[in-house]
Amino acid sequence: MVKVDTDLPKGGKLVVSIVDEGILQLTKFRTPSPEKWFLAKRKLDLETRDLYGHLIQNKTGEVIRLHFGGDGNNAPVAPPMETFVKPVALVTKLVTVDANGDAEVDFDVPQFNGRLRIMAIAFDERAMGSTEGQVTVRNPIVVQPQLPRFIAASDGAMIGVSLHNMELPETNVRLEWQTTGGLAIASKEQNLTLLEGQRLDSTLRLWGVEKGKNQIKLAVVPEVGAAQFYEWDLTVVGHRLVEQHLQQVSLHPGEQTIILSKVGQLLPDTRKIEVSATASPLLQTKWISDGLSNYPFGCLEQTTSKAWPMLLSSESTMEAEKKESHINKAINHLATMQLSNGSFSLWSGGSTTQTWLTMYAFDFMLEARSRGYDIPRGMFDRAETYVRNFSTRSDLGALSYALYLQVKLGGADLGLLRYVSHDVSNGRNFGAQTYNHIILANDLLGNRDVVETLLDALNRRYPSHGWDRRNYSSNLRDKAMNIFVRLEAKTINDSMKDAAILDVVELFEDARETYWLSTQEKAWLLRLADKVGPARSLDLDLPITLDLSDNKLADLASYLEKQDRFARLRNTSKEDMYLSITSTGINTSYSQPSNNGLTIDTNYLDLATGKSIDLDKVRVGLNVLVNHEVTVPRRIDQEISMEARIPAGFELENPRLSGHRTELAD
Template sequence: MPAELRPNREVEVKVQVKNSGADTYLTLAAVDEGICQLTDYSVPDPFTFFYGQRRLSLSSHDLYGLLLPEVEGMTTQSTPGGDRDFLDGVRKQNLNPVSLRRVKPVSLWSGIVSPNPSGEAIVKLALPQFNGTLRLMAVAFDGQRFGSAEGKTIVRDPLVLTPTFPRFVAPQDRFTVPVAVFNGTGQAGEFKLRLSAEGPVTLESEPLVTLKLGAEEEKIAYFQLKAGQGMGKLRFRLQVEGNGEKCELEEELALRPPVAVTHEISSGSITQKEPLTFNIKDRWLPGTATYTLALSPFPTVELAGGLEYLLTYPHGCLEQTTSKLFPLLYFDQLLSAVEGGTFTGNADYYVTEGIEKIEAMQLRDGSFAYWPGGNNSNEW
């Protein structure tokens, strides 16, 4: 096994199995050493698996869980404060819908390989973009015979790039990307660093930077960029050349929507002679839109969307809770229009819950705090 490998290449790893036979098979795994340390993973040991001590294989069960009544979860998305939402639905609505993997783990597996008659096998591994230590773990078996071995190797380029991109940007954001360049070629030289981008983003500084580095020296270059209009993934490619060596690195950055989650409600009437068409604008981020259609012979269905928004309003200060409760005193009959939606029960449930929430905000002197958990009252 070579002591050092380079990324973005296909490498061959030689595995030698002693005393192999016709039915000998092996597997080889190459995993980032950081992942192995975080998960406390070690090479599979067949001896421990087959001959290790076993705990008593008994499992216990009880009926205590059946003795207590079921406690239903909260049926509203109301939160105790403006920025303290704890319900999963509210949290997911406010997550960045542009998802990407900033760190791509390296975990390669050869599958089952049969060595040649001399017990030798050549395993090809396609190394991705990676700089670090790989742990190689081999396990071989032949009938009732088995064994394992492991080793470590370093994967790196003579020129190492370390960019620092933000986690996300919004449209029209200006941001700076520092890029550290390390010269591991063993001699001083002049190195050219270039940044190119794909997507709605503009490079406001020069795309090419020249750095003079000594042996084992590192310097940082800075690029100024501006995000454009739109949403999605921004892709960047960094290239550095010098002393006969070349290194490339690709990164992705999320360009998030400029606004939070948006709800749009449309309603109308339909007859046999007059069809109804909803012109839903194609301005939603693909994969994030959810549509709900409600039909009812009663005209109150037109208020269903407004009622649902009223019941699931995500903030809960004193004024907001009070404003939310007053309409519910008169809209009990409208719940039938949204039956089967995101909530159950009747208006009495929501009114009672709101009153209890207001009572919880009352202070010792009889006044009310503006937010749950507050100690100061506001006479307005």
């Protein structure tokens, strides 16, 4: 409880705050003094006001936390990180003083050792003032935890506490340890003797068992004096890749098949199976959308690639309010990348136009506006002007995209479109997306003969190999785009559309066998699935037999989770069954390293000496420099991004605490 005496009459107001003195020293924070602020002598101020901000778009934008893009490749997602460090920064609401000008305020201070600053500001209609005080908070035995900020599942660490006997005479002390289910400790009780004034460290072994938020509890029980109780949060993170396996099974009434187990090599407590049962082939897309949502970067391509499938998603798969929020944030994020000429740069604050990606982003904006989303008028108009005026023949990929968008907007240069259509139909080395956008442009104009000629030319062209930065081309992306065009175009006959449906199923199977998919590939797969449309779900009460036992379709997932080898499945219903079985979990063996040409060598250096260190012998307080050396073959694009984790027990350096240490020379 804090009691504040003031000279204010009854009804005066005050605000009291209690903050860790260490935090205030880091920020050099001074206790607020309203009287000094309002009564200070000042020279005349000069203010300038104009309407510039209302005429030109504000490029700063809101501060947002988004995961745009999406080639996270099923990387594990850590739970929100909890830490044992509990900073004290408490403030009251307005408190009314009594007739004596006094007020009493109660604070629920968390477990804390150290000095707190108490700050109070009081005022009424006629007076104001402030004051500060300090109080030291500690128990008779000061307990300082020595814990990592997090620990990985299956990893071990030495933890402990530092005990400082501040007030008690020599005494025997019993330490009683407890943990929640995600942690395990080597011993639940320790006994030691603590002399008067002595500081003593006690350690024990801790293991991470299951990822999630956990707690470590400690009771310090001296023979003399009262027991002291502590609780510290510790998060167990998953550091192993989550494997995903897809099986697709089709069964006519009365048919039987054997389903091989895909979870036999997975840890039992991580096994999870999801079964989708439909009356026609189902395109599984959840694994793609999950990968998009986990990607940590947000350039122009990645932002748009994530926004496209969100725009097409139905309210059955995403809540309307959440969907609208995500799309609006994507639009706002795109606005931060727009340049003065209406085009877009790769990153916020960039200065170089990305021509093909500008068309890609505007295509999304055009579709979003047609679906009722609000695109800032200035942003849309500038982008539209850039697209309408684009006619650079040396960049045929972007030009073909621009011509398609111009036809959608109305007012395309038909002479230029005929020229490009003729040029493309007689060539073999143009990108697949160039053919596809020219096909769509001519289809919108009803030029059936031109569409057929271009389709024939597309089938004769060389296949895509690798990845091309200019228009993000790849073999899988181009196949998805080509199938999309065949389903979208109105001048293409029904037999070609039926063949395209079969190609979709085959393409999704190929995608599942591909180790790594780019954000562009995932976005086009999702757009393709939206174009095909959903399959009719089957009633989960339909009868089946599992290993000769009568069951329902709803029992299939839980039954397969328990099988290590295989299961016999028979369709005893009168319906055709198309089953998509997705198995996920963590393998009992560690994942093997893999690469696609890039190599990363990581070294840990003593920041003071520049010499390599052994991570098993790092002392507390050592400043470590982590050096990642990435080798990139010449054939691979040179612009890369990297996500690297730090070992458990290490913390990123706080720059406010490093102003006087020795820097490592270059």
